[in-house]
Amino acid sequence: MKRVALIGMPNTGKSTLFNRITGSHARAGNWPGVTVELASSKVLVGGHMVELVDLPGLYDLHGFSDDELVVRHFLESSRVDAIALVLNSSQLDRQLALALQVRALGVPVIALLNMTDEARRYGIEIDEPRLAAGLAMPVASISARYGTGQPEALAALARLLDAAGKASPAAVREALAPDHRREEEIESLMRSSVVVPERLSGQASDRVDRVILHPWLGLPLFFLAMLAVFQAVFWLGKPLQDGVAAAFEWTRRAALEPALALAPELLRGLLLDGVWAGIGTIAAFVPLIVLFFFFLAAVEDSGYLSRAAFLTDAFMARLGLDGRAFVMLLMGFGCNVPAIMGTRIMRDRPLRLLSMLTIPMSLCSARLQVFVFLAAAVFAPSRAPWVLFGLYLASFAAVIVTALLFRGRFASSEPFVIELPPYRMPTVRLVWMRGWVEVKHFLRRATTFIFFGVIAVWLLTHLPAGAAPAGPETIAGWIGKATQPVLGPLGIDEKLAVALIFGFVAKEVVIGAFAVIYGLEGNALASGIAGSMDWVAATSFMIFTLVYTPCLSTIATIRAESRSLSFTSLAVAWPLALAWVASFGFYQGMRALGF
C-alpha cells in the first residue's frame, strides 16, 4: 500500500478535497511522532491502493506553530510515497513558497491548483505547463468545491506513484533544512508563468466588507447575524429534540415496559431510568449538534467567521482570547456542547483551552428552563424577567472573571494574524458533510462517558434498595446531608443539594428532580418550592446552578476535545469554586443587609 500526504495552506480547500476524494469514510487515528489525530482513508488511485492522510493546514514547512510542527514530525516519522500539495490559484504569489519547500523534501509531489474558478474571476491566467516545468512537478487544476478536474488529478497522482521509488523518512529528515534562496525563485517563477493584473477585478468582497466591517454598523450587524443563526438553530432544533424525546418515551411505553414487566424492580428501574434514559440524553443532543454545525460550516465557509473575529477582537484580546472565541461563547448560550466542539477552529492549544474553560459559563438553554421555572415560582411576574436578565449578566461576568484569572496560565503564543478570505457561497454538500462528521465525532467520543454517568446518578439516587427514590435514605440523600456544612451557608438545603446531583447529568433534569424530591407536580410543585425558600435562597440556588459544573455531556466533550484528564478536572473544579464563592457572597451579603 502507498501512502500519500495531503498538504496545503489554510483556506486552500484541502479538507474539502480530502472529503470529496474519500467520501465520509475517513477515520481519525494516531500516528508515530505526532500528538494529534489525523484523518486518513484508503482509496483506489489508478492501480494503487492508497492511504490518503489529511495533514493540518500550514503556512510554512519550517514554521513553529503547532500545526507546522505536526506536519514536520509526521513527514519525519512516517513513510510517505508521495505528497499532494493543494494550492490556492489566486494566491500563487505566496503559496509557491510552500511548493518549493515541499519539493525540497525529495518526495514525489503533485501540485493541485484549487479554486481555479475564483482565479479566473480575478482575471489571473496561469500557464500550467510552464509552471509544471519550473516547479519540476506535475500540476493539475481542480475545483474541490465542484469536483471538476478530480479524475485527471487522480490519474496524474497514479502516474506519479507508478514512477515513485522506495520512500524513506531518513531522506526527508535530511532535506528538512531551511533554504533562503527560495524567495528569488518565487519571484522569477511568478514573472515567468503567472500574470496578475495591476488592479484586481471582481472585488465584490470589498463592497460587502464596506458594510459588514463598518466601524459602527459592523458590530450590530454581527450581533443580528448571530442572533439569527442562534434562533434558527434552536427554533429548528427544539421540535427535533422534542421529537427524539417523544420517540424514546414511546419506545419505552410500547416495547420496553411490557418486555421488562416481569424483571425485578431494581433491574427494571436501572434499565429504564438508567440505561434507556442515558441513551435518550445522548440522542437528544444529536439534532442540536447537526444543526449547529450546519450553520457553523455555512458561516465559516462563507468567510464571515474571520470577519466576526476581526470585529470582536479588540474586546476579546483584553481577555486573553480572540474573536473566534467570542463566536463560540455566543453559541454556548444555546448549548455548550457544540460550542466546545466548535473551538476546533482555533489551532493554538492554550487559546483553545481557555475558550473551553469559559464557554461552560454561558447560560445555556437547559439552564434557562430551570431559571424560568424557579423565577416564576418565587418571584412576582413583574420581577421575574429582571431576575433572568440579571442571571445573563452574571453569566457574562463569570466568563470575564474566568478569562481574566486564567489568561496568564493559558497564554497564547500565537500571533493574531489571520487571513480574511473572499466571500464564498457555501455549498450544500460541504455543509452537510461537516454536520455529519461532527455528529459521528460526538457519538463516538462522548457516549460511554455520558452513559455511565447517567447510570451512576441513577444508582446514587436509588440505592440502597427499597429507599424512596432521591429520598433521604438513598446515597444521594446521604451526600446531600454531608454537603450541608459547605452548601448550608449558601442557603442550599439537603433537598436542593440532591437536585444539584441530578443537574450534573443535564441541567434541565433539575426541574424533574424537584418533582421527585418534593413528591409534587406542576403548580403544586411551584407553590411548594415558593413556600420552602425565600427569594434570597432561590436566587442563591440559581446563581449556583448557573455556574457550578458543566453538565455531563459538556464534560465528556471537554475531555474528548482537550484529551487531558487534568484539564477536564480543572474545568469541573473551577466552576464549582467560583459558584460557591458567588453564591456565598450573594446569600451572606443579602442576609447581612437584612433581607
Next chain:
Amino acid sequence: MPDRIPLTHLPPGQRGVIAAVEGSDGLRLRLAALGFRAGRAILMMRRGTLSGPLHVRLGTTDVAIRLAEAVHVTVKAATALAP
C-alpha cells in the same frame, strides 16, 4: 528617514511598501508566509474600532493583524515616495 512609519500609522485607503519586518523568528516566519516581505506593496483597508486589528491587503491576500503584531512591520508610505 521620516517617511518610514510603523504599519500601525498607515491611514486607511493609503498604500505603502514594506520596508522591514522585525520581531521574533516565529512572528517573522508567520508574517512572511502571509506575504509580509520587504519590498511588497501593502494597502491599508481599514482599522478595527477601539484599537481593534488592522485589515490590510497584500497582493490578492487580505489579512487581519493585531496592532501588537503590526508594530513590527515598517512601511514607506506611498505618498512620501512621490516626488
